[in-house]
Amino acid sequence: MEAGHHAPSVGYMQPWRFIRITDQAQRTKLHSIIDAERLLTAETLNERSKEFMRLKIEGILDCTEVLVVVLADQRENHILGRRTMPEMDLASTACAIQNMWLTARAEGLGMGWVSFFEPEKLIQLLNMPDDSQPIAILCLGPVDKFDDKPLLEKTGWAKRENLQALVFENSWNERIKNATK
Amino acid sequence: MEAGHHAPSVGYMQPWRFIRITDQAQRTKLHSIIDAERLLTAETLNERSKEFMRLKIEGILDCTEVLVVVLADQRENHILGRRTMPEMDLASTACAIQNMWLTARAEGLGMGWVSFFEPEKLIQLLNMPDDSQPIAILCLGPVDKFDDKPLLEKTGWAKRENLQALVFENSWNERIKNATK
Numbered sequence: 001m002e003a004g005h006h007a008p009s010v011g012y013m014q015p016w017r018f019i020r021i022t023d024q025a026q027r028t029k030l031h032s033i034i035d036a037e038r039l040l041t042a043e044t045l046n047e048r049s050k051e052f053m054r055l056k057i058e059g060i061l062d063c064t065e066v067l068v069v070v071l072a073d074q075r076e077n078h079i080l081g082r083r084t085m086p087e088m089d090l091a092s093t094a095c096a097i098q099n100m101w102l103t104a105r106a107e108g109l110g111m112g113w114v115s116f117f118e119p120e121k122l123i124q125l126l127n128m129p130d131d132s133q134p135i136a137i138l139c140l141g142p143v144d145k146f147d148d149k150p151l152l153e154k155t156g157w158a159k160r161e162n163l164q165a166l167v168f169e170n171s172w173n174e175r176i177k178n179a180t181k
Numbered sequence: 182m183e184a185g186h187h188a189p190s191v192g193y194m195q196p197w198r199f200i201r202i203t204d205q206a207q208r209t210k211l212h213s214i215i216d217a218e219r220l221l222t223a224e225t226l227n228e229r230s231k232e233f234m235r236l237k238i239e240g241i242l243d244c245t246e247v248l249v250v251v252l253a254d255q256r257e258n259h260i261l262g263r264r265t266m267p268e269m270d271l272a273s274t275a276c277a278i279q280n281m282w283l284t285a286r287a288e289g290l291g292m293g294w295v296s297f298f299e300p301e302k303l304i305q306l307l308n309m310p311d312d313s314q315p316i317a318i319l320c321l322g323p324v325d326k327f328d329d330k331p332l333l334e335k336t337g338w339a340k341r342e343n344l345q346a347l348v349f350e351n352s353w354n355e356r357i358k359n360a361t362k
Contacts (some may be wrong), residue, residue: 083222084296157193169200
């Protein structure tokens with residue numbers, strides 16, 4: 001959390017809040033919320049449903065630490081850098097989570113970001129203010145090994161894109177002509 | 182961009198696209214878009230307007246490289262981890278940008294994330310598809326020095342929050358009672 005708290009934030013608003021789950025009953029309820037959404041996602045995926053159901057998408061009952069990351073209440077007071085882009089509070093908090101991810105990895109710990117939940121259910125379960133917003137359930141702890149590829153690549157769910165295909169020059173879909181200016 | 186492209190992404194969707202600005206005319210137009218938003222933000226800030234106008238919020242005409250970071254078109258095809266949380270595409274791309282930020286810093290380069298713009302104006306200027314979304318104008322390059330504190334802290338715009346005040350246990354606003362489980 002120290003690493004996360006040192007992330008940059010829009011207008012220095014530091015919108016991140018952390019709810020550490022130490023109560024086993026709360027953890028079990030979080031798991032139920034995630035599992036309900038997992039089944040609804042499977043239905044939506046149609047022909048890829050069975051393939052999806054074989055994927056590990058959370059480790060909430062097995063991991064050492066569970067942290068819920070939340071965008072703070074009263075964020076509308078922060079205008080700098082957000083007048084036309086209010087979602088920069090989420091962007092800042094994602095930067096904080098990426099800091100935590102890299103820090104965990106550097107310390108030999110695994111981390112998973114679970115986004116399988118109805119936000120409203122978390123708001124109720126964790127007594128959050130209506131104008132706050134849960135964005136992540138983080139599962140943290142030791143792992144048996146680190147895979148050499150992302151799980152979804154290894155299982156054939158998706159492929160890594162070629163970076164060249166994602167980079168344009170001066171205009172959408174215009175390819176880079178020179179490697180240097 | 183290589184570091185950014187290695188960020189984790191929801192459902193491995195890799196939603197980031199990069200538009201490298203090498204054309205001076207495009208750079209000048211981007212600057213005009215930013216400056217227009219800067220003035221509108223100043224108006225909105227009322228009593229803090231003058232203080233705001235003294236802040237450096239972009240370096241677009243001075244920096245070495247300008248990259249516009251965009252959320253790809255056709256993102257609605259990606260459901261895994263986004264059925265209830267579609268904004269996870271932005272979160273993933275922010276993780277990519279944080280990777281780029283840390284990489285730049287490790288290489289002695291400064292980076293700024295500018296979010297002062299009307300998204301619609303960038304979509305027009307850069308011929309972007311309607312269902313894509315610009316989220317950052319990144320200014321990159323060598324800097325005279327790295328400040329020991331965030332600029333907005335140094336100038337007194339805002340203070341660093343005490344991390345303890347941002348961490349709860351099991352429920353919003355419930356303070357941590359024990360340091361360990």
